[in-house]
Amino acid sequence: MSATTPPSARTRTRAASRGAWSKLRGSDKATVLGMSALPVLLVGLLVWLPALITVVLSFTRWDGIGGLEDIEFIGLRNYTEMATIYPAFWPALWHNLLWLAGLFLVFTPLGMLLAILLDRELRGTTFYQTALYLPVVLSTALIGFIWQLMYSADQGFINAVLGTSIDFYGDPGINLYAAMLANGWRHTGYIMLLYLAGLKGFDKELHEASALDGAGPIKTFFLITFPVMRPTNILILVITFIEGLRAFDLVWVINRGTNGLEMISTLVTANVAGEASRIGFGSALATVMLLLSSVFIIIQTRLNMKDS
Secondary structure (H helix, E strand, C coil): CCCCCCCCHHHHHHHHHHHHHHCCCHHHHHHHHHHHHHHHHHHHHHHHHHHHHHHHHCCEECCCCCCHHHCEECCCHHHHHHHHCCCCHHHHHHHHHHHHHHHHHHHHHHHHHHHHHHCCCCCCHHHHHHHHHHHHHCCHHHHHHHHHHHHCCCCCHHHHHHCCCCCCCCCCCCHHHHHHHHHHHHHHHHHHHHHHHHHHCCCHHHHHHHHHCCCCHHHHHHHHHHHHCHHHHHHHHHHHHHHHHCCCHHHHHHHCCCCCCCCHHHHHHHHHCCCCCCHHHHHHHHHHHHHHHHHHHHHHHHHHHHHC
8 A cells, every 4th residue: 555545444444453452451352252252153063064064965875874984975966866857956946936036026025115104103003013013923833824714725714705715725836826925924024124123213304305305205215215225125135035045934834845835945854854864965955055045145245345
């Protein structure tokens, strides 16, 4: 760096951190190191170590019953078989993408819209917030049961209203979309709460200035509110993508991820904890999920670092 070039904000921050560290006493430094080492140790043991073991096992053939000496390394064979001779993989990947599209194009925007409406502090806002957030605190099994009452072919509410006898959960042509709707019922409330929390910290004077300039609500949102809410938008985007990729609980409750509801996560469970007990093959499927999820986590991290 030349003498005429001012130091960047990151350089100044690092210099200030080194200066603050040098001023600490020995006992204070030990306390800081201890408080930093414990979270790092927990993350390493509970997150990175299992992930690393999963990746290593993905290159092996092992039924999980014998000892470690029974593990056979087979290279990329699990990945080759997954893509070529495992018939459930590509439908499951397609279902995950459809699940993601439903969350991203329908239920996430719906949650954001509800947050904007509730942020106007209309009469009964607290009641609506509680009602819309209620599905988020319910267990997945209970959500599946509630929507079974809606979808039942014999006594379901929807069939009773329409005068039909559609088997929403049993028909492989529509059960994926029925499960997406049930999951979206929960996801909408979650996104609404996150976006509403971000809107509470929004400077209302920006809206007032926009109104004085003659901008309507829609134009104000896209030109002012949405850009200012960029950190919240990034968080919601990453959460939505990860929710789409790790879709598991609801479809497993319905029919264990079969008959049109195959997901990558259900295939992992079926291979690792099922009758076949193919630990290596299930680990390869889990590694694919890990790689796909990591893409969006890396994107979020880079965007956050760019903002800092």
